[in-house]
Amino acid sequence: MESADLLIDARWVIPVNPAGLALEHHSVAVRDGRILTVLPRTQAHAAYAASEYVSLPAHALIPGLVNLHTHASMALLRGYADDLPLAQWLQDRIWPAEARHVSPEFVYDGTLLACAEMLRGGITCFNEMYLYPAEAGRAALDMGMRAALGMIVVDAPTAYATDAEDYVAKGLSLRDALREQPLLSFCMAPHAPYSVSDRTFSRLITLAEELDLPVHMHVHESPGEIERSLTAHGLRPLERLRRLGLVGPNLIAVHAVHLTHEEIELLANSGCSVAHCPSSNLKLANGFAPVTGMLAHGINIGLGTDGSASNNRLDLFQEMRQASLLAKATSGDASALPAHIALSMATLDGARALHLDHAIGSIEPGKFADLAAVEFTAPEMLPCYDPISHIVYSAGRENVSHVWVAGQALVENHSLKRVPKNDLEKLAGLWQNTLSMETRA
Amino acid sequence: MESADLLIDARWVIPVNPAGLALEHHSVAVRDGRILTVLPRTQAHAAYAASEYVSLPAHALIPGLVNLHTHASMALLRGYADDLPLAQWLQDRIWPAEARHVSPEFVYDGTLLACAEMLRGGITCFNEMYLYPAEAGRAALDMGMRAALGMIVVDAPTAYATDAEDYVAKGLSLRDALREQPLLSFCMAPHAPYSVSDRTFSRLITLAEELDLPVHMHVHESPGEIERSLTAHGLRPLERLRRLGLVGPNLIAVHAVHLTHEEIELLANSGCSVAHCPSSNLKLANGFAPVTGMLAHGINIGLGTDGSASNNRLDLFQEMRQASLLAKATSGDASALPAHIALSMATLDGARALHLDHAIGSIEPGKFADLAAVEFTAPEMLPCYDPISHIVYSAGRENVSHVWVAGQALVENHSLKRVPKNDLEKLAGLWQNTLSMETRA
Numbered sequence: 001m002e003s004a005d006l007l008i009d010a011r012w013v014i015p016v017n018p019a020g021l022a023l024e025h026h027s028v029a030v031r032d033g034r035i036l037t038v039l040p041r042t043q044a045h046a047a048y049a050a051s052e053y054v055s056l057p058a059h060a061l062i063p064g065l066v067n068l069h070t071h072a073s074m075a076l077l078r079g080y081a082d083d084l085p086l087a088q089w090l091q092d093r094i095w096p097a098e099a100r101h102v103s104p105e106f107v108y109d110g111t112l113l114a115c116a117e118m119l120r121g122g123i124t125c126f127n128e129m130y131l132y133p134a135e136a137g138r139a140a141l142d143m144g145m146r147a148a149l150g151m152i153v154v155d156a157p158t159a160y161a162t163d164a165e166d167y168v169a170k171g172l173s174l175r176d177a178l179r180e181q182p183l184l185s186f187c188m189a190p191h192a193p194y195s196v197s198d199r200t201f202s203r204l205i206t207l208a209e210e211l212d213l214p215v216h217m218h219v220h221e222s223p224g225e226i227e228r229s230l231t232a233h234g235l236r237p238l239e240r241l242r243r244l245g246l247v248g249p250n251l252i253a254v255h256a257v258h259l260t261h262e263e264i265e266l267l268a269n270s271g272c273s274v275a276h277c278p279s280s281n282l283k284l285a286n287g288f289a290p291v292t293g294m295l296a297h298g299i300n301i302g303l304g305t306d307g308s309a310s311n312n313r314l315d316l317f318q319e320m321r322q323a324s325l326l327a328k329a330t331s332g333d334a335s336a337l338p339a340h341i342a343l344s345m346a347t348l349d350g351a352r353a354l355h356l357d358h359a360i361g362s363i364e365p366g367k368f369a370d371l372a373a374v375e376f377t378a379p380e381m382l383p384c385y386d387p388i389s390h391i392v393y394s395a396g397r398e399n400v401s402h403v404w405v406a407g408q409a410l411v412e413n414h415s416l417k418r419v420p421k422n423d424l425e426k427l428a429g430l431w432q433n434t435l436s437m438e439t440r441a
Numbered sequence: 442m443e444s445a446d447l448l449i450d451a452r453w454v455i456p457v458n459p460a461g462l463a464l465e466h467h468s469v470a471v472r473d474g475r476i477l478t479v480l481p482r483t484q485a486h487a488a489y490a491a492s493e494y495v496s497l498p499a500h501a502l503i504p505g506l507v508n509l510h511t512h513a514s515m516a517l518l519r520g521y522a523d524d525l526p527l528a529q530w531l532q533d534r535i536w537p538a539e540a541r542h543v544s545p546e547f548v549y550d551g552t553l554l555a556c557a558e559m560l561r562g563g564i565t566c567f568n569e570m571y572l573y574p575a576e577a578g579r580a581a582l583d584m585g586m587r588a589a590l591g592m593i594v595v596d597a598p599t600a601y602a603t604d605a606e607d608y609v610a611k612g613l614s615l616r617d618a619l620r621e622q623p624l625l626s627f628c629m630a631p632h633a634p635y636s637v638s639d640r641t642f643s644r645l646i647t648l649a650e651e652l653d654l655p656v657h658m659h660v661h662e663s664p665g666e667i668e669r670s671l672t673a674h675g676l677r678p679l680e681r682l683r684r685l686g687l688v689g690p691n692l693i694a695v696h697a698v699h700l701t702h703e704e705i706e707l708l709a710n711s712g713c714s715v716a717h718c719p720s721s722n723l724k725l726a727n728g729f730a731p732v733t734g735m736l737a738h739g740i741n742i743g744l745g746t747d748g749s750a751s752n753n754r755l756d757l758f759q760e761m762r763q764a765s766l767l768a769k770a771t772s773g774d775a776s777a778l779p780a781h782i783a784l785s786m787a788t789l790d791g792a793r794a795l796h797l798d799h800a801i802g803s804i805e806p807g808k809f810a811d812l813a814a815v816e817f818t819a820p821e822m823l824p825c826y827d828p829i830s831h832i833v834y835s836a837g838r839e840n841v842s843h844v845w846v847a848g849q850a851l852v853e854n855h856s857l858k859r860v861p862k863n864d865l866e867k868l869a870g871l872w873q874n875t876l877s878m879e880t881r882a
Contacts, residue, residue: 078823079825079826079830083775083776085776113820113823279766283775314821329727329728332726338524380561382865383869384873389753421820424820
């Protein structure tokens with residue numbers, strides 16, 4: 001018998017690769033944080049002696065979900081300014097609150113809260129874009145969570161950095177300081193075409209290529225930014241990015257709501273990835289991304305929650321369901337974006353965009369044991385004819401019972417193992433008081 | 442001191458009428474199943490001595506949610522046939538399964554399961570349309586839940602009834618048998634314009650007027666049914682219904698997705714109500730109901746989940762969120778359909794459509810104590826700046842901790858009081874086996 005650290009038996013193991021497969025009564029063996037094998041239950045128990053056994057008799061075991069776009073610490077601004085027109089929301093509420101309050105402490109505390117939420121909902125990895133990314137990384141590590149940290153760059157001063165050169169320098173030193181952390185990876189994160197100059201972009205391209213980093217950027221989120229680009233540059237943002245050399249396999253185009261047919265072809269032919277954030281696009285009234293068209297062109301699409309101020313739920317179950325339902329309604333075809341594609345978008349396709357698909361995103365031998373168990377026993381989960389459709393259309397994040405990152409159990413029986421709920425309530429309460437006083441003043 | 446059966450203290454009481462109000466640290470006193478008063482906590486405790494006290498220190502107390510359109514027992518077909526084109530879904534999967542399996546036992550068991558799901562998610566009343574409505578009513582009563590039973594009529598034979606006259610007779614005897622049940626009310630429920638003849642409609646109008654019953658009917662759900670009506674009758678369905686005299690304050694037009702501007706005006710001027718079912722409309726690829734336009738015309742709109750085969754979640758938190766997000770995206774205005782309107786749609790406006798707004802739908806003295814508590818302590822609910830926006834954009838049904846119907850506690854600390862989970866698992870398992878064997882045969 002071979003030894004294993006952990007042997008998990010599940011009613012269904014859904015590896016995601018190959019797509020659409022649900023293995024019944026299988027087991028996953030884990031050693032040193034990685035998946036050793038996926039075998040029928042009896043074979044697995046004959047072959048492995050494990051230090052720990054976990055039985056999931058009415059559960060589906062899926063790869064941990066990959067949140068391809070968020071601003072984690074904005075969890076502290078959840079519901080801070082809802083139901084406002086976009087410009088008022090940003091200019092009167094979000095930006096002033098950020099200018100006054102965003103600090104290393106804000107980012108650490110907010111990311112802690114966001115990680116707690118994401119882990120409880122089966123998310124094991126998030127792609128982060130915000131100020132003070134080192135603090136976000138510290139919080140992710142303290143929670144045991146995997147993160148891709150955005151080395152953020154904006155051509156505007158903030159408390160975090162004075163100018164583009166300073167942002168770049170801080171991003172590089174962040175990467176130097178944390179690159180040995182096995183749970184962390186890095187992206188260049190120029191905020192958006194409208195907030196970054198040609199000169200800065202040119203500097204970033206060189207860096208992204210030298211360091212072989214994904215480029216995480218908001219792209220074509222709203223019609224307004226396209227009009228302003230036409231005025232300022234005489235070009236739509238994507239065409240400007242193309243001329244600057246940024247449209248390639250490293251690009252993670254976030255939102256990508258407003259695209260011409262030619263732009264869809266450009267993204268496809270260039271091997272770009274898209275981070276689709278359906279709830280955020282609806283809530284900020286930005287519209288419907290042309291997802292079925294992009295999928296038909298073979299574009300790799302992952303799912304993102306965006307930050308809590310523009311979605312309120314860091315919940316990829318919601319985004320899987322939303323992506324699939326919207327694709328059906330906008331295409332007029334109830335068979336569009338079936339459940340197994342939505343699950344792949346939320347796992348393997350997100351990992352691929354982050355250049356992490358060799359390590360995470362599916363349940364395959366050699367990959368890290370980033371796993372989530374979805375429990376199928378509550379009345380609202382009965383009966384079950386197809387576990388994959390059940391995960392997307394019936395389940396919610398509340399049905400996630402167990403979560404592992406690199407083989408470490410972080411959620412057991414629906415409860416976080418590392419941070420007590422009381423601590424998070426206290427932390428959120430303190431920030432809420434600070435921010436609310438601000439509002440009333 | 443006056444006596445009360447129950448005194449509930451809540452961090453927030455959200456009465457819904459007046460709209461947008463959140464009363465802090467208030468209490469609700471209940472006697473004989475009805476709300477006596479809503480008072481600040483200290484005043485309430487000075488004025489009332491109660492047999493039972495419930496403290497909800499980090500919760501919002503809201504009116505129980507009203508599900509304005511469902512086919513409850515289709516819970517047994519949850520996920521039975523997902524990701525199929527509409528015609529194939531109906532003709533190859535749903536209709537054959539129904540023809541073989543729908544029986545009084547199917548409807549009783551399925552409704553039991555649906556009630557368990559709905560109650561756990563804060564739904565206290567549902568508007569039912571399916572075969573064997575007496576069995577649905579029996580299940581609702583056994584669960585302690587409020588229901589409006591549809592006296593269903595279709596011009597086609599089923600196991601339940603042979604022809605229109607038989608449906609009508611069965612509907613009338615259902616009402617005669619159950620009209621003294623305080624938790625039950627009744628609607629005429631002609632299935633849809635395409636499945637009911639002019640002759641039958643004429644009979645139903647007279648009955649609905651004589652008995653003063655709402656008329657619960659699918660209307661303009663898909664473009665295809667409008668085209669077929671033009672072919673068969675030379676009229677769009679709503680115009681046909683108008684000529685037949687069915688378009689008036691009794692009508693609950695379910696779906697109402699495909700409407701001309703004139704049809705919106707017709708519904709508004711006639712005092713009709715609409716049952717908006719956003720998730721179902723997306724999943725079956727029927728499109729986007731013109732909700733902001735209907736609201737601008739003053740149409741009363743409630744929310745429905747539809748049945749579990751076309752939504753998979755009997756979850757009005759999902760529908761509130763979905764209604765609000767879709768209204769923003771389709772109108773291009775992030776301030777469209779704000780949270781307090783979504784909450785009103787899911788409560789008081791649904792009650793109004795059922796002619797039950799004198800009795801339920803808001804937290805007001807004299808109304809029945811149909812109440813739900815939403816707990817705000819989980820990490821994903823922190824912090825909270827506005828409890829109403831929190832309920833719609835951040836909360837899920839999993840945050841519902843307590844539910845009362847007519848003062849009877851049916852959910853406490855997230856658990857059902859009446860039916861053990863094991864019983865429901867067994868019941869769902871039996872039906873799943875029966876239906877799955879069918880599929881493989």
